Structure formats: structure tokens, C-alpha cells
Amino acid sequence: MKFGFFPFILLSSLGFSLVAQKKEQVFLWSGDAPDEVPGEVGEETVEVNGVKRVSNVTKPTISYYLADNEIANGTTVVVCPGGAYKILAIEHEGEDVCHWLNRLGIHAVLLKYRVPRRKNREPYAAALQDAQRAMSLVRQAGKSWKVPLTKLGIIGFSAGGNLAIRTATSFAKRTYDPFDLADQLSCRPDFALLLYPAYLISENDPMVLDPSIKITKNCPPMFFAHTGDDHIPAEGSVLTYLALEKAGVVGSELHIYPFGGHGFGLRSNKHPVTDWHARAQDWFVSLDLIKN
Secondary structure (H helix, E strand, O other): OOOOOOOOOEOEEEEEEEEEEOOOOOOOOOHHHHHHOOOOOOOOOEEOOOOOEEEOOOOOEEEEEOOOOOOOOOEEEEOOOOOOOOEEEEHHHHHHHHHHHOOOOOOOEEOOOOOOOOOOOOOOHHHHHHHHHHHHHHHHHHHHOOOOOOEEEEEEOHHHHHHHHHHOOOOOOOOOOOOOOHHHHOOOOOOOEEEOOOOOOOOOOOOOOOOOOOOOOOOEEEEEEOOOOOOOOOHHOOOOOOOHHHHHHOOOOEEEOOOOOOOOOOOOOOOOHHHHHHHHHHHHOOOOOOOO
């Protein structure tokens, strides 16, 4: 497969400039995705209230943002934007996150998964197939990079955080039939970052995890950042963190900030939560994913 390169992109939203190259988008599946019934409405990208929104995704893709060879260390992260499993907030929870990771010497891969929710399926079902497939494809591709992939993680925001947790807990069995040789490679993330993850709490009890989320000792360590005034309850992050601790998973980290709301991504605000990415960088160092 041949890759082309898009023009350089500058990032300034975090107070620094970064030049990064974006590889051509790669389709996750040749032909239709598993269990997919293509709709008549095509993919759309619009901006609503300052948020770049992608909708009607039927042909999911990954886009590679590889860190500069001089600072790259092989750590790689698949990025899952949020959007209630209805749309994708592709910029401030996607593209900007890839640039931030590149700044740290981390390869980034932007996942454009299927939205909106498919009828007669769980809200996350199609997206989870895409995420599992992406993990294996990235592992396959990473062998050929100038700075080869060493550790592969996942980061998600809101519904993308839900998707990231499900990817980090459902790796024992794929949710689709193996497609090609890439699917012989693991779809388990080595680590996961969850920013204000959604839909984690049982519908019957607000102090119990959704029973479809299975935390075991084989799950990777996870980083959580949430706010107390989020309309998505922070209890979901707390309960997941406690379940990881109870299962004996070493290395997880939890931050609950009092204010900051929901959906901030990498955009600055007046509250301390705006520095969550600095805490995540410290976490990367503590797990030896990057150097201090």
C-alpha cells in the first residue's frame, strides 16, 4: 500500500508550535465493514459552535501522524474522538491530540470509527469492531516505520473514552471474524487514557459499573481525567479505577477535578483540568513510555 503526505500542519492551541506530517487515510476494511448495511447518506464534515464534527461514517479509517524521527521513541497511541456515538469531534478530541502526542515523541493514529449508532446493535458495537481492527493494523504497519512501534496504547474522549475502555477490556475475543493476517496480531492496548469517559455506569445502579465492561488482571493500566461538574458522572471513572485496583492491575492513575465540565479536549479553560495533559505526560514517564 502506498502512502502520500499532506502539507505540514501547525499546532498552537497548547502554547507551542509543532510541525507534523499526516499520512494518507487508510481504510480499515476492504469493501464493507462487518455487519454493515451502507446507508444512502454520505459522510459529512461541518463545524457547529466551534466544534468540527464528522458524521455518517460508513467507511472507517485510520490516519498516521508519525513523530519526527529525531524524537520518536516507538510509543504509539490510537486516538478515539468523542461524540456520543453519533458524530466525531474530530479536531479538538482528535487531530489536536495527535499533534500533542507527536510533540512528546509519540506516534499517533487517528481512528475515524463508524457513527452514528447502528440500529438493532449496541451503541458501541460497530465502533468496537473498528477499534479492534485498528489496533491490529497499527501493530502490523508499525514494524516498517523508521522508528518502529514498541508500545501501543489508546486514548479516548467521552464516547471515545467508552470505546477505549471497551477496547482495553474485550481483547480476549474479537467482535468480528478474523479478516486477514493483521488480525493474527493482538488487539490489546498496552495502556489506555480515558478523558471524561461516558456510558460506564449500570442503568440499574449509579454506583455499579456497566456489567458489559469486564475488568480483569489482564487489563492494561489506565489514566483517567474527569470533572465533578461534568454531566457525564465522574463515578464511571472512579468505579473503573477501583475495579482495576481490585483486579491487581498496576500503574493506573485517576484525576477528578472539581470544575471544567465536559468535552474540553485539549482546549484551554480557566480551571486546573486544562493541565490534564501535563499529568498524562508525567504518567507516560512513570510507565517508561517516554523519557523525562
